[in-house]
Structure formats: structure tokens, C-alpha cells
Amino acid sequence: MTPANSRVTVVGSGNWGSVAAKLIASNTLKLDSFHDEVRMWVFEETLPSGEKLSQVINRTNENVKYMPGIKLGKNVVADPDLENAVRDASMLVFVTPHQFMEGICKRLVGKIRRDAISLIKGMEVKREGPCMISSLISEQLGISCCVLMGANIANEIAVEKFSEATVGYRKDKETAEKWVQLFNTSYFMVSAVQDVEGVELCGTLKNVVAIAAGFVDGLEMGNNTKAAIMRIGLREMKTFSKLLFPSVKDSTFFESCGVADLITTCCNNAKLLHLLLLTSGGRNRRCAEAFARNGGKRSFDELEAEMLQGQKLQGVSTAKEVYEVLRHRGWLELFPLFSTVHEICIAVPPTAIVEYSEHTPKFSLVGGSAQFF
């Protein structure tokens, strides 16, 4: 190992961050171009035992709080000091809740040397357009930033069930290949596409479709309807992304970040419900199902408080943000599914999701307009 080898730091240590560290640590041991050690920044907590989380991770090689029972690899070093954790890193993996990223970037200005990748799903969509986490990182830290998205329920990857993921990059294919090398394992198959916005938008917009899918489940509309709603949702994801970023490619929506992540997020595999409940996608669909079962009479605020101990659903807030963009740009008619999801969240009955007679002209419009993109 020469000092020129890439050093990797994972910023974040929730369940996905821990699994990312495990994947990466298995590769840095094997690949000569990476330094063996993988640093993982831990937002320090004191455990009920009185010990610090970072110390327990370093002693046991397990994130006992967020990914218990899974050995991360002895070359993963937990570090509660953010500045120290990133100091020597030339490759940074961001995998924190998205609301922390602005603060983290501020603390890291001028301290980062090379490349970054964001695994953070669910950036905000502001009226003037989406506020991409990868752009935030690029702009604030003056470095390039790729993204990695896909059908990636962390608990399943932790136990090495086969899955896929997509790396999105802007221009630098060589760096993208390096990220692929770093994440790819026999059970985690990564491929790279030159479409950072398309990949990143998939990770956010699918949560809106998951809300729609949950409504369909709650109304017991059946398999055809669920599939139709998912399909229309995928099309609106594509159309919305391409309207905002003309460089977005159709093919991206056939990647793991597109159709596959949509499937894991919208489908309720009963046998694996206990796993799904731990995931954001599962949450969106599940709360929307409960919302529809109650005929919209109990608000999302109330259901979130009851079902998620007060955590907020990303899908509901993303639907609102997307609605603002659509209204601002005069595109509401082009996106009947996206706009109806928000309208149901705030006022109209859940059955509106398939009020076809009303929606037919709107849906047709989308069909027509989709030809142009």
C-alpha cells in the first residue's frame, strides 16, 4: 500500500451507512488501489450501557444500534469527529439523513480534497427546481459528486441478498468506474450511467408514486390498478425529470434506480413486511394505505404520529414540493398522478387517485406530451 492509494470515508452510520461501510470495506481489502482502512463518521450517542456508540462499533465491529448482528469488517473505523474522519480521505461517501447535509457541508468547506458520492435519497424540490444533494455537495465543497441509488433495502443487503444499484455521474467516467469498483460485490451489482440528475430524481420522486400505490392498496383496487398507477407514476417521474433536465435519459428509468426501486418501494411483499417497515419506501406506501382505509378522515400528521413515532413521510412532503413546481410552471395538467397525490394528501378523497372519468383527458394529455420528450 502506497500513500497514494485512495482513502475512503463514509459520512453517516445509520443502517444504510453501516451497510455501505461493510460493502466498501470488503473491497478496499481486495483492491490495491484503495487503502484498507475505511473511516465511518458516527454521530455520537451514548448507549443505555453508558458506552459511546463509536467505541462499541470499534470494539465489536458491529453497529449495535442501527445494524445489530452484522459484522462491518475489521478495517472499518468509527470516528465521532467529522473533521478528523474526513481529513485524509480522497473519496467521501455521504449517507446521512438529507436534512443534515447542509450543516455538514458547511463544516467541511475547504477540508475536502477529491471525490464524493451521495447515497442520500429524497432531496428537496424547491419551486425553482429540485435542490439536488449532489449539486449542494459539488457547489459547497468545490468537488465533483456522483450518486448511488437503487432497489436497496439496507437490511437485505446486510445479509448479502442479491441486489443491484446504479451510480449516476456527470462527466468523469473514470471516477464513476472507481465508485463502481468500491461498491460492487458478488451480491451487490453496480453499474454506472452518465445521468446524475436522472438517477438522483428517481430516488426522490418514487416516494410520491409510493403514496399513490398505498392509496390503491388501501382502497383494495386490485393488481391491474396498482400496476397502472405504478406505470403512470414511472412515466411522470421520467417526464418531470426530462422537463427539468433535458439531459436526463429514458434508459435511466430501466436501471435499478428507476423501475426496480419503484417496485421495492410500492410493493407490499407480505412475507417481508417486517423488513419493509424499516424502510422509507415501505413507510410511504404503508401510511398511505392506512390513510386511504380511513377514507382520508385521519390526516397524515395524525397517522405519522401513530405509525412512525412522529417521523415525517418523505413522499407526502415531496408531493407537496412537486405540486408547487407544477403549479408554478403551469404543468399541473401534464402530471395528473403527481398532482392528485398532493390533492388527496390535503383535501380530496383517496378515490380520486383513479377517478378516471375526470382524469381521462389529463392522462391522455400526458400520453400525448410524452411523445415529445
Place this chain on the structure above:
Amino acid sequence: MTPANSRVTVVGSGNWGSVAAKLIASNTLKLDSFHDEVRMWVFEETLPSGEKLSQVINRTNENVKYMPGIKLGKNVVADPDLENAVRDASMLVFVTPHQFMEGICKRLVGKIRRDAISLIKGMEVKREGPCMISSLISEQLGISCCVLMGANIANEIAVEKFSEATVGYRKDKETAEKWVQLFNTSYFMVSAVQDVEGVELCGTLKNVVAIAAGFVDGLEMGNNTKAAIMRIGLREMKTFSKLLFPSVKDSTFFESCGVADLITTCCNNAKLLHLLLLTSGGRNRRCAEAFARNGGKRSFDELEAEMLQGQKLQGVSTAKEVYEVLRHRGWLELFPLFSTVHEICIAVPPTAIVEYSEHTPKFSLVGGSAQFF
């Protein structure tokens, strides 16, 4: 009504045929360009009561055997005489089991005047390429033939749950629009694409992916794996179709016939399992799940005998047929999923579906080659 109005005959009266007649009959009443009456050819059966099926349909307006409880419309006339049923028709809807089509076409040579559409999923894939039902009809009867495919579980459409479908046409957009008019209702949304082969191949190839999805369910591999397998399956459907018919469009796989039908066919919505069991898609996935749970130790023949009263699974035979094409053309390496499904059906253990270490180069190859299509 002038005699120049189009007269429609539905050839077939199973559950999907009955629902097709119901959809069409509701439209011929409303639209001036169609004769009100819809003929439905019934393969005559004597019911336990001693009555003929066609007579009971005409007396009750219900197909008491294949779609009990659903009123087809008073303008649907069941007719057990094939030649008589088609005599005055200018628009023919074929919706029989696919193995009957060759015989039916032979009986109809020279007796058909205008346009046809096929709703038949699961044409055969011969070594020299797929034997499209729409081509069989076109060639044998000397008429144009469109297709209609989609996420269309008949029992759900019968009770007017919202769904979508795709009409595929070759050249004649005007005729395609007429078919859309004839099928489209407030709860059954039809759109047309100029890609008859793409649409028709979707309806067949998805059954191979359903077998793969069933294996994943039987092995309890989880949501990521299931989504990955469905995604890879969709990509192989696209690549295979485009290799055989360069005119096939990527966008077709985003239509109801593509991604949506794949979802209904591969997903096991527990709440609706009683409906799924009646569908071909459900059967393929379900038997494959049982096959994998038994570690491949009980053959498909045995499971079909037990679970399907001896009916054969389309997915298993299509996988074999596709395998022959792939081997014949030297494409096996390009289609790891399709080829592995067949290999599992005949010999290798079900876990091969995700034996990634072995498959990685193959999967990567597909990823690479997919760029060219």
C-alpha cells in the same frame, strides 16, 4: 344505424373473452360508427343442467361458466357456430387459447372481410423466431391484425376496477384508433403504439420473468432481489425483442403491456391471491415458487398436475422455446436470466437464479450490449 357501420365479433368466450365482449358492447351502444350487436363465438358446452352454454348466455346475459355474476350487456349475442358468428363482421377480436388459433384460422380462410385484433398472450417462439399470433392471422386470413395487451387480469376488469391496456399496430393508425375507441371505457384506458411485435412479445416473454420471480419468492430472497430480477427480466425482454425485430421501440416497455403487465404477473399481492390464482401470470409465479421451495426436487410436470389440474404453464414452455432460439443464434451469454430460468426448469438448482459470482460477467455483458440496441 346504417348497414355500413362496423360489426364486431368476439372469437372466444373464456373469462377474458367475456370481459372483452362486455367492454366492446358498452361502446357499440354509444358510438354511431358501430352496429350495436356484438357477436361472441362460444365453444359450445353442455352445462350440468343439460342446457347449452350459448343458450344460457343469451338468456341470462352472463357467461355463467367463465364469468359468472357479470352482465355482458343485452347486445352481446352468443353464437356456437363460428362461420355464422363471423359472417357479417368487419372487426374480429380473437381471444381464444393460443393453441386453437391455427385451427380457427384454417376454418376462416376466405370468410373474413376486414380487420382483426388479437388479445391472445403467449404465442410460440420457434427456433427461427417467434411465431406471432398476429402474423398467423394476417398471413392465413389476408387481413391486417393489431394486438391488445396489458396488465389485464380479467376478473378485475369485470368488476370495473381501473386498468390500462396497449394496442399495438403495424402501419394503419386509423384502424388502431378504431380499436382504441371500441375497447376504451372510463375504467379501461387504452392507448395505441406503432409496434405490434414489441407489444405482442411483451405478452409472452413476461411469463418467463414470472418464473424467475417465483423462484425468488420460493427462495425468500427478499424485495431487492425480486426487483432486480424483474428489472433484468424487463431488460432481456427488450433486448430479445429488439434483436429479433429491430423496429421494436424502447418506449413500448414503459406501456401497460410492458412494465405494468410484468408487475401484475410477478407480484404476489397477498390480499388478492384468490384473484391471482385464476390468472396465467399468477400461475407461473406461483408454481415456480413451489418449485423453488422444493429445491427443484419436484418437477414442474408434477407440480402442474397437482396445482393446475394438469394444465401446462406457459412460462416453462416459453422459457424452453426462448432457450432454443438463444442457443441456435449463439446468444445464450447475452441473456443470463432467460437462459438460467430454463436451466433451472430442467436441471440446475433454483438458487442459480442469483448465482451472481458465476453470472457477473454474463450480466455485465448484457449491460454492455444493451447499450448497442
